[in-house]
Amino acid sequence: MRARLAVMVLFVLVASACGSDSDTDTGDSSLAPMEISELLEADVPITTSVIGYVVISDTGARLCEALAESFPPQCGGSAVDIANPDVLTVAFEEEQGVQWTDPRVQLDGTYDGSELTLDNS
Template sequence: MKRIAPLAAVFALAACGQGGTTGGDAGDADTASDPLVYQGAITVLQPTQRDSAGLCAFVAESYPPQCEGLPVAGWEWDAVEHEEAQGVRWGTFVVTGTFDGKQFTLTEDPLLLSEVDPADYQPAEPEIGEPAEDLTAAELTAIADDMGERFPATVFGGGADEAHGVALVDALLVTPEMWAYAEDNFPEDAVAFTAVLQPVE
């Protein structure tokens, strides 16, 4: 699975077009309680063949841009400044909302990234512990691939971080279910996450 730099794509798009690990607290959340609220800077795009906007961690370098985004409920293009070309609408925003396993639902109005300090919304550095087992690069890659297959809506990349001995998984956001799956199926501290959207404390 190829790793990519999500915010590099976001800021590249912002320049030409318009517009972490989640901490251990996310893994400790009670999934039966109120849903986690996530926030971060990301490209929102709606292609001509879809009837809803999507959150895009990775954007193809084309004009108009393209992506397969996570559906976002509550989005109104008429309420935000955005770019539009050939029927495609897009922009880069700070979004806040919840995730139900299928779609992201806004809980606050989006903010244009150009109107805030982007440094305030960069993904946190991954929290890497001391892996309980020494795993090969192939084993770590297989773990990252497994996470992507298990959680295709949120995981968009990953691979072996041989320097730290972990599988580094790139995600749109990290849910309690993702933490639980990693803890239940792989050696302790074998998985580390980077996430575009972070839980709001």
């Protein structure tokens, strides 16, 4: 009798360990942000979080994968244009008319294949 009870308890424990798949995408924005290279390969439009350096100059605002070692810094690597940089609330370094973030920042918005439109929140 005890052996049968032990087998039943073991069966219940094994069956409960085989629960639902927790890797299913729930659309939770608290997931790790995308790299810019991943964003550029994604199906568009896509609403997501993306991480990089913001560089604002007379040619516009861009989210960059890296900062070039020039001074003031320029975009290095992959980059996307930012449609509405006026909603940014991040701290910038500034020199010679160029603004940039250091370290990288996480931005939330929608990428349409040509530019990233930031959320207003």
